[in-house]
């Protein structure tokens with residue numbers, strides 16, 4: 001299943017099916033492809049979040065709920081995770097029950113571009129490796145802006161392309177060799193990983209993405225590149 005292919009269904013529909021199809025192996029492949037670094041980056045989100053001391057947080061495109069689970073460890077913080085892929089959520093639900101975090105974390109089916117929450121509701125919104133899959137990026141970001149309270153914070157973790165030319169060359173060789181080989185070995189759905197790779201290279205990052213955040217109303221966008229700029233954390237305030 002490969003989003004953007006010519007077919008009757010929308011990109012959203014194709015994305016939902018694609019993540020449903022890779023839900024069981026998603027955590028393993030994520031670890032293989034990032035050399036487990038994604039866990040460190042998600043911990044960085046937790047460290048930033050702790051300083052905000054949120055009472056309620058929303059993790060959009062929560063998938064198998066890693067970020068939601070981390071946030072669930074902040075004392076007195078209620079966390080909701082939403083995603084369009086029910087099968088990714090089911091993997092997340094198993095993790096919640098294993099980690100006995102069902103008092104602080106709950107997962108719901110939900111679309112980033114049509115959130116079912118009131119305006120100015122959350123202290124914190126997080127989105128890990130989700131924005132580049134949105135059908136309408138600006139609509140999704142405007143929804144995050146709407147549900148955040150006045151002093152709320154948005155933290156986004158997304159893949160990015162290194163700016164340094166030499167590192168970019170190594171990055172390009174790496175993504176075109178190691179990742180397809182790993183996808184071929186470990187994944188049932190090879191085309192899903194081709195999509196994920198290509199979309200990573202095309203998605204705006206760094207200052208370009210920060211400008212998009214500002215254009216929908218966010219202020220003070222901090223850009224924190226990780227692993228030579230192969231991923232970036234953006235911290236923005238409403």
Ligand SMILES: C[S@@+](CC[C@H](N)C(=O)[O-])C[C@H]1O[C@@H](n2cnc3c(N)ncnc32)[C@H](O)[C@@H]1O
Nearest residue numbers: 019061062063083084085088111112128129133
């Ligand atoms: C690469 S996974 C990221 C999962 C998790 N946040 C993480 O960091 O590992 C992307 C997730 O975004 C979800 N997604 C894509 N478009 C969405 C949308 N419009 N609304 C909610 N979730 C969406 C997919 O179903 C998938 O679970």
